[in-house]
Amino acid sequence: MENKELNLEEMEQVTGGTWRTVNTGIDKLDAAMRREARKSSKQIDHIPNGTMVDTVSDEIVWDPVEKRHFVQVTYNGKTGWIASSFVGLKR
Helix, strand or coil, X not given: CCCXXXXXXXXXXXXXXXXXXXXXXXXXXXXXXXXXXXXXXXEEEEECCCCEEEEEEEEEEEECCCCEEEEEEEECCXXXXXXXXXXXXXX
């Protein structure tokens, strides 16, 4: 399966239930899964680079303080938020 970065038009058609690979850009760097859609929110898990996660919502949330978008995912029986860029959804 080839990873593809989506353009804005394609991204706006994304709906929940889509499996995506976490790619932090650094082999040994995990993605922080947060309770809420902001970087300052409590980390509830870490997702190893290369792991498949399920996006559970078509909602992409903007954190104006950190200037970062977040998407909701399910991993390891938990639901939380990770930076959307880690799953190829860039705004």
